[in-house]
Amino acid sequence: xxxxxxxxxxxxxxxxxxxxxxxxxxxxxxxxxxxxxxxxxxxxxxxxxxxxxxxxxxxxxxxxxxxxxxxxxxxxxxxxxxxxxxxxxxxxxxxxxxxxxxxxxxxxxxxxxxxxxxxxxxxxxxxxxxxxxxxxxxxxxxxxxxxxxxxxxxxxxxxxxxxxxxxxxxxxxxxxxxxxxxxxxxxxxxxxxxxxxxxxxxxxxxxxxxxxxxxxxxxxxxxxxxxxxxxxxxxxxxxxxxxxxxxxxxxxxxxxxxxxxxxxxxxx
Amino acid sequence: xxxxxxxxxxxxxxxxxxxxxxxxxxxxxxxxxxxxxxxxxxxxxxxxxxxxxxxxxxxxxxxxxxxxxxxxxxxxxxxxxxxxxxxxxxxxxxxxxxxxxxxxxxxxxxxxxxxxxxxxxxxxxxxxxxxxxxxxxxxxxxxxxxxxxxxxxxxxxxxxxxxxxxxxxxxxxxxxxxxxxxxxxxxxxxxxxxxxxxxxxxxxxxxxxxxxxxxxxxxxxxxxxxxxxxxxxxxxxxxxxxxxxxxxxxxxxxxxxxxxxxxxxxxxxxxxxxxxxxxxxxxxxxxxxxxxxxxxxxxxxxxxxxxxxxxxxxxxxxxxxxxxxxxxxxxxx
Numbered sequence: 001x002x003x004x005x006x007x008x009x010x011x012x013x014x015x016x017x018x019x020x021x022x023x024x025x026x027x028x029x030x031x032x033x034x035x036x037x038x039x040x041x042x043x044x045x046x047x048x049x050x051x052x053x054x055x056x057x058x059x060x061x062x063x064x065x066x067x068x069x070x071x072x073x074x075x076x077x078x079x080x081x082x083x084x085x086x087x088x089x090x091x092x093x094x095x096x097x098x099x100x101x102x103x104x105x106x107x108x109x110x111x112x113x114x115x116x117x118x119x120x121x122x123x124x125x126x127x128x129x130x131x132x133x134x135x136x137x138x139x140x141x142x143x144x145x146x147x148x149x150x151x152x153x154x155x156x157x158x159x160x161x162x163x164x165x166x167x168x169x170x171x172x173x174x175x176x177x178x179x180x181x182x183x184x185x186x187x188x189x190x191x192x193x194x195x196x197x198x199x200x201x202x203x204x205x206x207x208x209x210x211x212x213x214x215x216x217x218x219x220x221x222x223x224x225x226x227x228x229x230x231x232x233x234x235x236x237x238x239x240x241x242x243x244x245x246x247x248x249x250x251x252x253x254x255x256x257x258x259x260x261x262x263x264x265x266x267x268x
Numbered sequence: 269x270x271x272x273x274x275x276x277x278x279x280x281x282x283x284x285x286x287x288x289x290x291x292x293x294x295x296x297x298x299x300x301x302x303x304x305x306x307x308x309x310x311x312x313x314x315x316x317x318x319x320x321x322x323x324x325x326x327x328x329x330x331x332x333x334x335x336x337x338x339x340x341x342x343x344x345x346x347x348x349x350x351x352x353x354x355x356x357x358x359x360x361x362x363x364x365x366x367x368x369x370x371x372x373x374x375x376x377x378x379x380x381x382x383x384x385x386x387x388x389x390x391x392x393x394x395x396x397x398x399x400x401x402x403x404x405x406x407x408x409x410x411x412x413x414x415x416x417x418x419x420x421x422x423x424x425x426x427x428x429x430x431x432x433x434x435x436x437x438x439x440x441x442x443x444x445x446x447x448x449x450x451x452x453x454x455x456x457x458x459x460x461x462x463x464x465x466x467x468x469x470x471x472x473x474x475x476x477x478x479x480x481x482x483x484x485x486x487x488x489x490x491x492x493x494x495x496x497x498x499x500x501x502x503x504x505x506x507x508x509x510x511x512x513x514x515x516x517x518x519x520x521x522x523x524x525x526x527x528x529x530x531x532x533x534x535x536x537x538x539x540x541x542x543x544x545x546x547x548x549x550x551x552x553x554x555x556x557x558x559x560x561x562x563x564x565x566x567x568x569x570x571x572x573x574x575x576x577x578x579x580x581x582x583x584x585x586x587x588x589x590x591x592x593x594x595x596x597x598x599x600x601x
Contacts, residue, residue, distance in 0.1 A: 006374070013371045021359040024400060090355035094416070097319045099345035100372040 007101040014095075014108025018082070019115060028078075032116050036071045036124040043067060043191065044131045051192055056225030060132035065145070065217040066190030067128075068121055069210055072153035073185055075117045077177040079109055079157040083164030084173050092265060103259050110157040117153050121146060136222025145220030148243055152213045155250040162254055165261040190214050194231075206233035209246040215239035270333075272297045272424050272455035273318065277327035280313050280479075287313045289479040290327065295424075295457055295472075300450055302470030303459040304572070310479040311459035312352060315428045318457065319349040332423045345373070348417030348425045352432060354409035355416075358402040362393050362412050365401060366419055373420035380419070387415040391445065407438030414445065418454075425449065427458045431465060443468060463568030473568075477576045490571045496521070498564050499535045499547055504557035506531050512558070515550045519543055525573060534570075537563075 022028050040063075048059040083106075086092050095105050125133075135142045160177060167173050187197075187204055188211040194202050205211050215231075216239035218224050235242045273295035280288040288310045295301040303311050316322040318331055320340045329336045332346040356365050363384050370380025388397045391411040396404060401412060410430065417425060430446065431439040446469055450456060460466050466473050467487050475483040475490070483490055499519070503509055506528050513526050513533055522536040537543045544563055551558060 010372060013368055017357060017360060017364075017368055020364065021357075024359045089358075090351045090353040091357060093316075093321055093351050094349065094355035094369070095372070096321050097344060097347065097349040098369065098372045099341060099374065104372075 007104055007107070010101040010104035011107040011111065014104050015111045018108060018112030022116060032075065032120045033123045036067070036120050037127045039067050039071065040064070040124055040127045040131060047191065053193065054225060054228050056227065057223065058132055060128065061134060061223045063191065064128040064133040065221060065223055066214050068124060068149050068217060069214045070185040070190050071120050071124060072117045072149050073156055073181055073210060075120055076113060076153040076156040077160050077174070077181060078116065079113045080160035080164035080167070080173040080177060081170040083109060083161055084168050084170045087165065087168050087265060088170070102263060106161050106258055106262055110154060110161060113157050114150060114154050117150055121149065137220060141220045141222070145217040148213060148216045148220065148240060152209070152243055152247050155247045158254040158258055159250055162258040162261055165258065165265050184208060185210050188214060206231070207235050209243060212236060212239040212242045216243050270297050271295060272332055273457060274330040275327070276329070278314065278317060278324050278329060279326035280317065280322065280324050287479050291476065291479070291481055293474045293481065295455055297455050298453050299471040300456040300458055300469050302466030302473040303457060303476065304463065304466050304473055305476040306461065309476045311476065312428055315426045315457065315459060319347055319426050320344055346423045348422035350414050350417045350427050350430055352428045354413040356401045356409055356412050359400055361398050361400055362388055363397040365412060366416055369416045370419045375420060383419050387418060391415045407434050407441065410434060410438070410442065411445070422454070424455045424457070427456060429459055429461065431462065463572065467568055475572065475575060482575050483571070487568065490568065491566050493571065496536065496538050498566060498570065499537045499544060499561070500532060500564050501561035502530070502532045502559045504559055508556035509533060511554050512551065512556050515554045516547055519547060
């Protein structure tokens with residue numbers, strides 16, 4: 001077998017192992033499905049009446065791409081906690097002593113978490129359709145909208161993999177990522193239009209990749225009303241391009257860093 | 269006989285702390301080497317280096333005739349590792365765990381399944397094969413862990429404290445499994461804090477303390493280093509230990525060892541039963557309640573005590589009244 005084929009085969013073994021856990025641990029499925037449903041319903045009906053939007057769009061249509069982005073970014077933090085757990089339990093030691101591909105544990109992990117995000121996003125989309133969200137674009141564009149979300153979350157997974165390998169305690173990974181991910185998702189256009197932000201925060205939010213992920217998927221789902229004003233920031237004028245750039249940079253930096261950390265780590 | 273493991277001048281530092289200060293050892297093919305030492309002696313570090321998890325700072329090592337520094341990939345295909353904590357995936361069943369490891373050793377689907385089935389049977393796990401490992405007892409997890417490390421028939425097996433934390437019955441069962449492996453020709457490097465375990469399983473032993481080899485040889489050779497017999501007694505009340513120690517000091521052929529925690533006194537002696545009779549005569553003049561008294565041949569606990577000044581399982585200097593108890597859970601009496 002060639003090295004690439006071996007890597008793919010080993011990664012598939014690890015992905016399968018991680019997905020079996022999803023099947024057997026109800027908490028994970030609850031986290032991945034019920035909490036997104038709850039977010040969609042709560043935000044839709046609690047903030048729905050209070051937030052002023054440009055004419056031509058309902059809050060459900062504005063909100064859903066934002067909730068998608070928030071959920072998949074949070075979902076990708078599972079990667080870090082799971083790797084820290086494997087490290088704590090000595091499983092990483094076992095894997096590292098096997099003649100398997102050196103990146104398969106991390107690939108298998110991030111791919112399984114991508115799968116979990118696909119489940120979350122499907123459940124949210126169905127819930128969204130039930131509370132008034134609609135796709136107004138072509139099928140290809142809609143698929144593009146989902147891909148932007150999933151690919152960005154996949155990149156964040158690799159960043160979280162490094163965090164998990166360095167922090168080594170699942171609880172600390174969860175708390176630490178919460179402190180970073182929470183402001184990152186809320187200081188964005190995910191839930192409210194940026195026009196209401198104070199100017200210093202608005203500058204941050206405009207260049208925050210979470211905003212551009214949201215903006216890109218809104219455009220691709222056709223959730224931006226015709227005649228809406230063109231945003232000032234370059235990032236929001238070209239949200240898909242800007243998001244893809246971020247994704248490429250995150251992957252280019254954190255895939256090698258995470259693999260390197262994996263090769264050097266050992267449980268204590 | 270060729271050596272399955274060769275270690276020369278192995279050094280490993282963690283920051284300021286030198287975990288290994290130049291360790292040399294060899295394991296002949298088809299034999300068991302017991303690597304003995306207290307917690308923190310560096311046993312696990314040796315195993316981590318030999319199983320390619322850690323890079324040494326100096327020195328070299330060969331496993332199965334392959335150089336660790338340049339042929340780590342080939343080494344991994346020929347070794348099995350059972351770490352200190354049972355590294356099994358709790359959410360997978362026993363069978364799934366073994367099949368996964370088999371696949372990662374690149375055995376192929378069918379062979380992984382066959383090997384998993386026969387190992388589950390050999391380790392008495394067939395009934396639990398299709399239950400998640402989460403439901404297993406500590407002993408079952410350990411057995412599953414050892415089974416996982418055997419799935420690709422490794423030439424060299426590393427067992428890092430394979431029975432730590434097991435109840436006596438599981439420990440005995442594990443010893444039997446390990447003895448079977450040796451019988452089948454597997455080379456084993458076993459670390460342990462339990463001297464009885466090494467005495468029972470290992471052909472040769474290397475004793476390390478604070479990262480240095482302090483003794484090596486067969487169990488008999490090590491015991492010979494400690495010399496003759498010992499008179500041991502236990503008193504009912506710890507306050508009586510000092511008076512008893514003073515009364516017996518004239519009989520001692522070396523350092524007496526009083527352990528306050530277990531209220532036990534150990535006196536190196538010569539002269540056999542005559543000395544025992546003399547000791548009893550001397551004790552009759554002391555106000556102390558002796559619970560038991562007897563002569564004993566040295567065991568590996570004594571070896572350790574003599575070589576390092578502290579017991580194998582506490583890692584603290586002996587004689588300290590606050591010392592952690594010198595539990596001799598595994599030591600033969």
